[in-house]
Amino acid sequence: MRLVWRALAALLLALAPAAHAADAPPQSIILASTTSVDNSGLLAAILPGFTKATDISVKVLAQGTGQALDTARRGDADLVLVHDPEAEAKFIGEG
C-alpha cells in the first residue's frame, strides 16, 4: 500500500515541474559534460555540495566531447566540462 502511495506521489512530482515552470523558474543551470566524467562519479560527488552551498541545482548533460562543446557553443548549456585540450583551445579561439 505504501508503495502505491509512493508511486502516486512520484507521478504528481513528475507532473509538477510543468505547472511550476510558468511561475518562478527554479534556480538551475545546465552543465554539458562527457559520459566519462559523469560515469567517474566526480559530478555525483561534488554537485550535491554545490547545490547545498548555492541553492542552485545542476542539470548534467552527459554527451560526447564534440556534442558537449557544440551544446555550449549554441548557448544551450551554461557550463561545459570536457577533457580535450585541442578541442577546448579551438572552442575558446572561436570566442
Next chain:
Amino acid sequence: MTNIATIGEAFATPELWHIIALSLAVSISAAAIAAVFGLPLGVILAIGRFRGRRAAIVAANSFLGLPPVVIGLALYLFFSHAGPLGFLGLLFTPTAMVIAQALLAVPIVVALAHRATEELWAEYGDALQVFGASKCRAIPTLLSMGRGPMLTAVLAGFGRTVSEVGAILIVGGNIAGYTRTMTTAVALETSKGNLPLALGLGLVLIGLSTLISATAFALLGRSPR
C-alpha cells in the same frame, strides 16, 4: 547474484520512481495530444472531399515511418538557443519531449483513424446522411461507432511514444532526475555495460505499457474489433 541485489537496490531509489513516472507522463501526454488532433483529422480525411486530401492521406501514411532521431534533431535545432524557437526555453525539458513524441504519433493515429472511418463511411455513410447529419456533425458519431479501431489507433500511437528513445534523448538530454525516462535509462545503462539493470528496466517498461493497453480496452467495455 550480486547483480540481482544491485537491481533490487536500484529499484528502491526515488530516482527510479521519477524515471518511471516521467516516462508514463510524457508518453501518455504525447499520445493524448496525438489523439486529440489525429482522430478528427483521420475522420475528416476519410469523409471530406477537398483539395489536398489525397496528398494529406499519402503524407500521413508515409510519415508512419518517420525516423525519431531525425525529428529529435530537427526539433533540437528549432528549440536551441541559437534556433528560431530558442526564446521559448524548451530545450532539455519534458515539454520538448512531449512535443517530439506527439509529432511522431500523429501520423499513426491519423492513418489508422482514416482507414477505420473509410470502412464505416462506405457502410453507413448514406444512412447517416439520410438522417440529416452533415458531414461535420457525423464526425463524433463516426468516432463513437468506430471506438474499437479508434482505440487501437490511439494505442498504436502510445506504443510509438512509450517505446521511443531517439527523439527524447536529443531534445530531453537524458538529464538525471529531470528528463531521464525508462527508454533513455535503458540506453544509458546498456552503454555503461550495466546490462542486468537495463534489462530489468526494460521489463518494467514492457509490463507497464501492456498494463495500460489492457486497462484501456477494459475501460472501453468490449473486446477490440
